[in-house]
Every structure is written in structure tokens, then in C-alpha cells.
Amino acid sequence: MTKTIAVLGAGSWGTVLANLLVENGHTVRLWTHNPEQIPEINDHHTNQHYLPDFTLHSELQATTDLEAAIADTDVILFVVPTNAIRPVAEQVAPILAASGTRPIIAHAAKGLERGSRLRVSEVLASVLAPALHSGIVVISGPSHAEDVATKDITTLTAASTSLAAAKAIQHIFMNDYFRLYTNTDVVGVELGAALKNVIAIGAGALHGLGYGDNTKAALMTRGLAEITRLGVILGAEPMTFIGLSGVGDLIVTCTSVHSRNWRAGNALGQGQPVADVLANMGMVVEGYSTAKVVHELAEELEVDMPISEAIYQVLYEQAPIKDVIGELMTRAGKPEFDFRG
Numbered sequence: 546m547t548k549t550i551a552v553l554g555a556g557s558w559g560t561v562l563a564n565l566l567v568e569n570g571h572t573v574r575l576w577t578h579n580p581e582q583i584p585e586i587n588d589h590h591t592n593q594h595y596l597p598d599f600t601l602h603s604e605l606q607a608t609t610d611l612e613a614a615i616a617d618t619d620v621i622l623f624v625v626p627t628n629a630i631r632p633v634a635e636q637v638a639p640i641l642a643a644s645g646t647r648p649i650i651a652h653a654a655k656g657l658e659r660g661s662r663l664r665v666s667e668v669l670a671s672v673l674a675p676a677l678h679s680g681i682v683v684i685s686g687p688s689h690a691e692d693v694a695t696k697d698i699t700t701l702t703a704a705s706t707s708l709a710a711a712k713a714i715q716h717i718f719m720n721d722y723f724r725l726y727t728n729t730d731v732v733g734v735e736l737g738a739a740l741k742n743v744i745a746i747g748a749g750a751l752h753g754l755g756y757g758d759n760t761k762a763a764l765m766t767r768g769l770a771e772i773t774r775l776g777v778i779l780g781a782e783p784m785t786f787i788g789l790s791g792v793g794d795l796i797v798t799c800t801s802v803h804s805r806n807w808r809a810g811n812a813l814g815q816g817q818p819v820a821d822v823l824a825n826m827g828m829v830v831e832g833y834s835t836a837k838v839v840h841e842l843a844e845e846l847e848v849d850m851p852i853s854e855a856i857y858q859v860l861y862e863q864a865p866i867k868d869v870i871g872e873l874m875t876r877a878g879k880p881e882f883d884f885r886g
């Protein structure tokens with residue numbers, strides 16, 4: 546059945562998801578805070594900055610009018626970077642309160658909020674009225690916008706404490722190249738998505754330094770071990786980390802040139818300063834601010850996160866990458882599996 550969906554955020558992921566939803570036959574309103582994107586998307590069917598080589602569906606329409614975008618929708622999908630979720634939700638909340646409508650709230654962001662250290666669904670729940678956030682759905686998994694744009698077969702997780710809401714989102718998005726599985730472990734899905742971005746910066750840095758496949762496999766496997774260690778302490782199901790939003794997304798983000806986190810790491814490995822790397826990316830590098838949150842959480846909860854901590858030291862403490870690799874490799878030997886940290 547055709548649904549009306551507001552997609553909030555016209556970066557690479559929001560634009561591709563909105564385009565896919567139009568292809569699936571839904572009525573889609575793509576909201577952007579950038580007025581320059583309106584003629585670009587509505588008249589020229591392009592998103593020059595975020596998806597320069599992609600022609601959008603001619604029926605995809607964008608607007609800067611948030612009230613019009615979210616009026617009488619079945620679903621509101623937040624696809625802005627993690628640290629923009631709160632300011633956007635704060636604009637959405639009073640509009641929904643005045644209208645009295647209760648759409649499904651979903652998001653596709655991958656990070657932990659700077660300062661509060663909250664997961665994205667927790668940020669949304671802290672801003673939106675309780676009636677709206679009982680079944681927030683998170684869409685996550687190995688899925689670069691550039692590959693979805695060319696209809697590469699892609700699998701994701703739709704996670705919610707409300708299985709009915711997760712199933713509704715699964716149904717709305719699925720087609721012959723985009724397949725979603727439901728999951729009720731929102732904590733695990735959001736943490737897997739956020740924490741892998743930090744590890745992906747490390748994968749890029751190793752590539753930039755000239756390390757090979759053994760090193761990449763070591764980083765990803767031991768990275769997953771520490772993601773799981775922190776995740777379980779924060780209430781996630783361990784199995785979630787061997788699913789699409791865990792190891793699946795870790796693989797794609799640590800190996801794809803499309804990954805902004807990987808590219809940022811690669812530039813760092815080649816010797817570029819952190820500030821230049823972030824300024825030159827022109828898109829969000831979620832792992833940068835999440836690395837700081839992970840550093841704080843690991844310290845407070847006394848969880849051993851040596852790889853994420855090493856990446857934090859490089860990003861925030863000007864530690865030379867070669868030095869932190871040396872420190873990681875000369876630690877005392879330990880058992881492979883010890884989830885107590």
C-alpha cells in the first residue's frame with residue numbers, strides 16, 4: 546500500500562533513500578535546510594554536492610518547508626548526521642504536537658551524540674512526545690548510498706522495540722535489490738552502527754600507511770571484539786554484532802572507498818592533519834565525534850577498548866599513528882575471548 550513519507554536530510558543517504566521510496570511507489574517529501582537544493586532536485590533531478598553522478602527520479606520533490614514536509618505522513622525518517630538529529634527533532638516536535646498526528650518515527654543515522662553520549666533513538670525519544678517514540682525504528686546495515694544508487698543488492702536491519710513498526714518499515718523499503726530483516730535489539734543495532742565508524746577510520750589509516758590484508762583482518766576482528774564488549778555492557782544482545790548492523794557494516798565500512806570514515810582514515814595515514822581531513826571531506830565523518838564518546842564511555846565503564854582508544858589518541862591527542870600501532874602490538878598477551886574486559 547502506498548504511504549506518505551517525509552525524509553529529513555538531503556545528503557547522500559537521505560537522497561538515495563528518498564529516491565528508492567519513490568521508486569517503490571510511495572509519496573515522498575524530501576526536506577532540506579538548504580534552499581539551493583530545491584531547483585537542483587525538483588527541476589534538474591540531481592544532488593550535485595552529495596551524489597554528483599546520479600540522476601534522481603523525476604517524481605522526487607524536495608522542500609525547505611518542514612511543516613509541509615511532515616503534514617499527514619505515515620512515516621518520518623530522520624537522515625541527518627547524529628549531531629543534527631536533536632536540532633531537527635526540536636523543530637519537528639512542536640509541529641507534530643500541534644497537528645496531533647502520530648506517524649512512525651524512524652532514523653538511519655549512525656553515531657552517538659556528542660556531550661549526552663546518547664544513541665540516536667534516545668535523542669529522538671528525549672525530544673519527541675512519548676506517544677511518538679514508543680516504537681522508533683532504526684534502519685542500519687552495510688549500505689553505501691553510492692551502491693544503493695546503482696541498485697547494488699543491499700541488506701539491512703529494521704530494528705525497533707515495536708515489531709509491528711519494524712515490519713511496517715521493512716515492508717515500505719523492500720524491493721528486488723533492497724532487503725530488510727527485522728530485529729528488536731535497538732541497542733545493539735545502534736551501537737554496532739556507531740562504533741564501527743571509529744574502527745573504519747583505523748582501517749583507512751592502516752591502508753594509508755601501506756599495511757596489508759592481514760592487518761586489515763586483525764583490525765576488523767579485534768575491533769568487533771571490543772565493539773561487542775562495550776555493547777554487551779550497555780545492554781545489547783551479543784548476537785546482534787554478528788548480524789548486518791554489526792560485522793556486516795564493519796566489513797563494508799572498513800573495505801569500501803565509498804566510506805567517508807575509511808577515506809578520512811586513509812588521508813590521516815598518508816600524513817594529512819585531522820583538521821584538514823575533516824574540512825576537505827565535505828560530508829559527515831561520524832566516527833570522529835563518536836570516537837570521543839567511546840573514549841568517555843570506555844573510561845567511565847572501565848571497558849577495555851584499545852583500538853578505539855588508539856584512534857581517539859590520533860584524532861584528539863595528536864598521537865602519531867605509528868606510535869599507537871606500536872603500543873597496541875607490544876601490550877601483554879591475553880586470551881582471545883574475555884568479554885568482561
Ligand SMILES: NC(=O)C1=CN([C@@H]2O[C@H](COP(=O)(O)OP(=O)(O)OC[C@H]3O[C@@H](n4cnc5c(N)ncnc54)[C@H](OP(=O)(O)O)[C@@H]3O)[C@@H](O)[C@H]2O)C=CC1
Nearest residue numbers: 555556557558559578579625626629654655689690828829
Ligand atoms: N551515506 C551513506 O552511505 C550512509 C549514511 N548513513 C548515515 O546517515 C546519516 C546521514 O549521513 P549522510 O546523508 O551520508 O550525510 P551527508 O554528509 O552526506 O549529508 C548530511 C545532510 O544533512 C544535512 N544537515 C546537516 N546538519 C543539518 C541540520 N542541522 N539541519 C538540517 N539538515 C542538516 C546536510 O545539509 P547541508 O550540507 O546543506 O548543511 C546534508 O544534506 C549519518 O549518520 C550516516 O552515518 C547510513 C548509511 C549509509
Ligand SMILES: O=C(CO)COP(=O)(O)O
Nearest residue numbers: 686687688689804805806
Ligand atoms: O554506514 C555506512 C555504510 O553502511 C556509511 O559509512 P560512511 O559514513 O563511512 O560513508
